Amino acid sequence: MRSNELAEKIGLTQANLSILKTGKVKVIRLATLDAICRELQYTPGDILEYREDEA
Numbered sequence: 001m002r003s004n005e006l007a008e009k010i011g012l013t014q015a016n017l018s019i020l021k022t023g024k025v026k027v028i029r030l031a032t033l034d035a036i037c038r039e040l041q042y043t044p045g046d047i048l049e050y051r052e053d054e055a
Contacts, residue, residue: 001040010035 007017012032019025020036033044040047 006036006039009039 003017003021004014006012007014010032012020020028020032033048036042036047037044
């Protein structure tokens, strides 16, 4: 699925989906995570990775 198609299906702007894809996001709403997982048939563990704060 192309990112613009996913963005449309889950109700995100292309810009916000791009921020998620690059990993620059600091917070994600549970509703957004739910919509992504539902649409792609993933679980949160398939798309999230824990990284220690670099500060």
